[in-house]
Amino acid sequence: MKRLMLFLPLVLAVGVGIFLAAGIGKDPTRLESALIGKPVPEFSLANLREPGQTLDQSLFRGEVSLLNVWAEWCPACWDEHEDLMWLANEKGVRIVGLNYKDEREKAFSFLDRLGDPYQTIIYDPRGSLGFDLGVYGAPETFVIDAEGVVRYRHVGVVNERVWEEILLPVINRVEGKS
Amino acid sequence: MRFMPILLVAMWMFAATAHAQGEAPEFYDFDTQAEEQRFRGLIAELRCPKCQNQNIADSNAPISKDMRDQVYLLMQSGATDDEIVGALVDRFGEFVKYKPPVDRRTILLWGFPAIAVLGGFMIVAGVVIRSRKQSPEPALSAQEQARVRQMLADKDPSSRS
Structure with a gap:
């Protein structure tokens, strides 16, 4: 018994070591969305391209889509744009844009320079839908299934690796189910 | 040369006011002192999702401003503390609470x-x-x-x- 007790510090140290090692490499700034498994919040916002047209949550019915939150003022959005173009053109992904706390003119100049990968763009100058979605740092990309339910949220830029390793598996899983 | 200290003090005061004007002040109107206390309490125990070691009272991230506005609006519409915190948790997750609830995970x-x-x-x-x-x-x-x-x-x- 006494002998075994001598191993106690070693066991404790290994236990704490495993616990701490598990935390290494995790990015604490990436939070899981509170909306996973819930429908896209109700909204009523203008179409960026056609100011007279009002869009609502029915936009996400019928097809799996990516909802990409972006703005002209967001530097990382410039970085990821080329990859969004690639996703839309090469992979045929339906990407809905949420133009977040931006100005229409700036949004257009951004798209003129970098191209337009979006099937539709929701114009949210006051960030109201962004707030309901729990957006805390653009760019963010949501996977939304054909029923309009949020399935995944990625915070940060989308690139080829994020697509292959994270988003595509989620989409495959969602499409297999719905 | 006798005026040098006065000049320096004047310059310092000018610089101080200029600095104070740098940040747009925020005004929330409350009918009673108690309401204001309640607001201060609420924003002190909600955590900013962007700048993770600050509460939304201290943080000047845009998202914290939005959250403060939302807390204020909900208060004005007569929501209880639980409803207000709940509304933010529904959007941003349990993360925004500095006091997580006691349940199986916690x-x-x-x-x-x-x-x-x-x-x-x-x-x-x-x-x-x-x-x-x-x-x-x-x-x-x-x-x-x-x-x-x-x-x-x-x-x-x-x-x-």
Whole structure:
């Protein structure tokens, strides 16, 4: 018994070591969305391209889509744009844009320079839908299934690796189910 | 040259006011002092999702401003504290609460201080009990004690004849 007790510090140290090692490499700034498994919040916002047209949550019915939150003022959005173009053109992904706390003119100049990968763009100058979605740092990309339910949220830029390793598996899983 | 200190003070005051004007002030109107206290309390215990070690009262991230606005609007519409916190948790997750609820996932977090204190007590109690149990052996054997007595007797001048 006494002998075994001598191993106690070693066991404790290994236990704490495993616990701490598990935390290494995790990015604490990436939070899981509170909306996973819930429908896209109700909204009523203008179409960026056609100011007279009002869009609502029915936009996400019928097809799996990516909802990409972006703005002209967001530097990382410039970085990821080329990859969004690639996703839309090469992979045929339906990407809905949420133009977040931006100005229409700036949004257009951004798209003129970098191209337009979006099937539709929701114009949210006051960030109201962004707030309901729990957006805390653009760019963010949501996977939304054909029923309009949020399935995944990625915070940060989308690139080829994020697509292959994270988003595509989620989409495959969602499409297999719905 | 006599005016130099005055000039410096004036410049400093100007710089200080210019700095104070740099950040747009925020005004929230409250009918009563109690309401304002309540607002301060709420924004102090909600955490900014962007700048993770700040509450939304201290943070000047845009998202914190939006959250403060939302807290204010909900308060004005008569929501209770739980409803307000709940509305933000529904959007940003449990993360925004500095006080997570006690449930299956957080029981270890909440329980750990008690477990640590209890464990400490048990260790201390164990040590104390064990040291008491050890039968108080005489430090010296009977033979040795006789020798000690002998030696002391030899040294004691009064016993010398």
